Amino acid sequence: MVLVEELTAHGSRQLLRQGAAGILRRRTADEHLPWAVATVAMGSLALDPGLTEPVRNSYTRSGPVNREQDEAEARLSVLSPREQDVLALVGNGLSNRDIAGALNLSPDTVKEHLHRIRAKLGVETRLHAARIAWHAGVGMSHI
Template sequence: MIRVLIVDDEWMVRAMLRTIMGTAPDITVVGEAADGHAAVREAAAHRPDVVLMDIRMPRADGLTATQRLAGAHRVVVLTTFDLDEYVHTALRYGAVGFLLKDASAPEMLAAVRSAARGDAMLSPKVTRRLLRRFADAGRSEAEARLRPLTPREREVLAAVGGGLSNTDIAGALHMSEATVKTHVSRILAKLALANRVQAAILAHRAGLLDPPDPAV
């Protein structure tokens, strides 16, 4: 059972998220919080697997709470379409997923399950905006960072950048899921990255997902 903590200052949003989570037999809501301070307190009390975290809240915002919780919990940030700067900061603080508040119920459930598995979860709209903003910056530097990787690790990193789960990568690259997890862990360690979202952005910045040059 995946244990979820819902953090949002609007009670109607919390109620909506609780209702959606309640439709899944493998997910249970263990607590709610209306601000960052309460989120840290509730997380310590209930030890959730996944925290659904709003960003803009009174007293202590979601960014502060994410920074404090991300080391021990998987945080999925709830955002709106115009908050890219907050999304980037949450990424640096260790959030493992980003989800728009207008996402569908299946998308929200998928985000929770992906986070619980240790996979990254990015709303497609958030992914496109993140990559537009960051993927073109510092390509040569990004390419240089990949030098410690083996060819196989570069393949796995490209697959992570493509948004594939460990299960999907295992099928595409003909290896066991356990081997994929080992590769991902080594990639994160070699590149000093906190999570798969950071790895995905680096893969795009380094051009691993670019189509081959037809002139070559």
């Protein structure tokens, strides 16, 4: 069972691929934890109701959007989990200072992460990196 502050459909898929049996958002965990633990104990998947729709939609879209999403996800796969966290917050429009506060990092550390993210993705700007994230479904969630 994984408790998260915020998570996109892409992040949910990543956790599920890594073997998470359940994903709940912290702000609603009190309400959902009892049934989620029972569900996982019975061998089923427990997914926070607020995550169900974005995850379902990410698997049911078809055509060019899926190809574009698949390509973007492949590009993001080279990023470390922390770099993915930083990029998701960039995609949500946060400043370096706000990202630092959200992830308990210094602004200089965020700046270094962004430098590495741009290098790994082969892009020159923060906006281009965010655009790749958006195509992958990262950083555009209001969850």
